[in-house]
Each structure stands twice: as C-alpha cells, then as structure tokens.
Amino acid sequence: MNDIQRELLDIVTQVRTHLEYRKALGVNSIEQLHAETASPTSVNAPYAANAQQTSAATGENISESVKPAESQSEGLGAVRAELGECTRCKLSRGRKTIVFGEGNPSAVLMFVGEGPGYEEDQQGRPFVGAAGQLLTDIIVKGMKLRREDVYICNIVKCRPPDNRNPEQDEIEACEPFLIRQFQAIKPKFIIALGNVAAKTLLKTKEGITSLRGRWHTYQGIPLMPTFHPAYLLRNPADKKLVWEDIKKVLAKMERVQKG
Ligand code: SF4
Numbered sequence: 001m002n003d004i005q006r007e008l009l010d011i012v013t014q015v016r017t018h019l020e021y022r023k024a025l026g027v028n029s030i031e032q033l034h035a036e037t038a039s040p041t042s043v044n045a046p047y048a049a050n051a052q053q054t055s056a057a058t059g060e061n062i063s064e065s066v067k068p069a070e071s072q073s074e075g076l077g078a079v080r081a082e083l084g085e086c087t088r089c090k091l092s093r094g095r096k097t098i099v100f101g102e103g104n105p106s107a108v109l110m111f112v113g114e115g116p117g118y119e120e121d122q123q124g125r126p127f128v129g130a131a132g133q134l135l136t137d138i139i140v141k142g143m144k145l146r147r148e149d150v151y152i153c154n155i156v157k158c159r160p161p162d163n164r165n166p167e168q169d170e171i172e173a174c175e176p177f178l179i180r181q182f183q184a185i186k187p188k189f190i191i192a193l194g195n196v197a198a199k200t201l202l203k204t205k206e207g208i209t210s211l212r213g214r215w216h217t218y219q220g221i222p223l224m225p226t227f228h229p230a231y232l233l234r235n236p237a238d239k240k241l242v243w244e245d246i247k248k249v250l251a252k253m254e255r256v257q258k259g
Helices: 003-024 030-038 046-052 076-083 118-123 130-142 168-185 194-202 229-234 236-258
Strands: 109-113 151-154 189-193 216-218 221-226
Touching (some): 076 168, 109 130, 109 194, 130 229, 130 236, 151 168, 189 194, 229 236
Parallel strands (some): 109 151, 109 189, 189 221
Antiparallel strands (some): 216 221
C-alpha cells in the first residue's frame, strides 16, 4: 500500500468511526446528523436530547420515528457481531485477540477498566492476569458476588503496545461499542477502574485520586471511580482506599435492593 492509499484508508476509517460514534449516540439519519451538527448535544446527554427532538418538517416527535439510543436495545451478541474483526484503530495491528468483555449480560454491576494486557490479549478475556486475580478477589472475597454475576470490560478492546495508555483516537474509535454494551446490559451501577476509565466515562481531566471515593453519574447511572487493580499491585497500601470505595457501592446496592 502506498502513502496515498494509506492516507485514503485513514480518512475512510475516521469517517466510519465518527459515524459509528454518532450512531451509538442515537443519530440514525443524515437529517438527524445535520441537525445534531448544527446544534451539538453533550456527549453525556444524548438520550435526553434525542428524546426531546421534534421534526421541523412534520411536527412528529422524533423519539417515535427515530428511536433514541437508549430504547434501541440490542443484545451483546449483536454488538459483538458488528465489532467483527475490528480494524477501526491502530491497536488492531498489534493485538492477538479482541477482548470484548464477559459476564452477566444483564448485570446490575459493571466494571470498566482501561484495556487488555498481555494475558488478556492471549486469552481474549478481560482481567485474567495478576491484576485480574486481584479484581476477582475484590468481587468474590470482598463483595461476596461471583465473577459471572457482574460484567467486566474495558475502554478499548485491543491491547495497547507495551501496555501504554490508550490514545484519544483509539478511545474514540472504540467508545461507540462500549456505549452499546452499556445500552444492552443496562447496569444499575458502574465501577470505573483507574484513570483512563474514569476520565473517559466522566469526560473530565480530573485524575483518579481526586475522583475516587465519590459518586458520579454516567448517563444517569451511578458511577464509582476507584484505583485500577494493576495500580494496587504496585501500591498495595492503597487497597484499603479501594475497599472504602467498594463498601460505598455495596451499601448503595443494598439500599436500592431494599427499595
Ligand atoms: S481497540 Fe476497539 S476500535 Fe480499536 S481495533 Fe480494537 S476493537 Fe477496534
């Protein structure tokens, strides 16, 4: 492939990524894309914005003709099928396996990490290395849940080289699929593991040290940021802080369960 072909491929990939991102936010037609471009909505409020739109031409409520993303419930299988053998970003070049996510497809609690590491890339499963064992301990020994009761996935689904942080273009390319995983699972609680997950979901530049331990919301879902298990392997003294965060999640889950 020559330079021009490579450049063209990059442009096509970027356009496709952008359209998929908009589709995941509920923009399903060219008209709606125009309207959305003319009056951009917050990434954090796409459902509300879509639900309130009215067609200028027909006066018809768009929420009836073009369903908002939230009501476009599709199974995880459909999301995985559309992801396919994804080459939407450059992480595809170095990966062995796409690590889509695993767990209960209607989990109440969803963990979101940063990206697969070496073991995850080898096995095609999230959090199966040393950090994964620690996360499993938090779920099983700490929360008294089974790993298969919750859903576990990452911001990006392919391993960044040398376990570096995913870059912004990679996050944006992969995020539509994460959004659709949320839409399919409809968790009641989210735990964001580490800086990348917390910053991406909360659209903030604030770091995990100040974000953790406090409730936030993602698309109306309560979200607790906490340290990534890989960080805890390097800084075991901070396990107690994570336990404080987990206890807050357990307390809220219990309150909701009791109604
Ligand atoms: S990280 Fe996501 S967008 Fe990039 S190639 Fe992998 S699955 Fe596709």
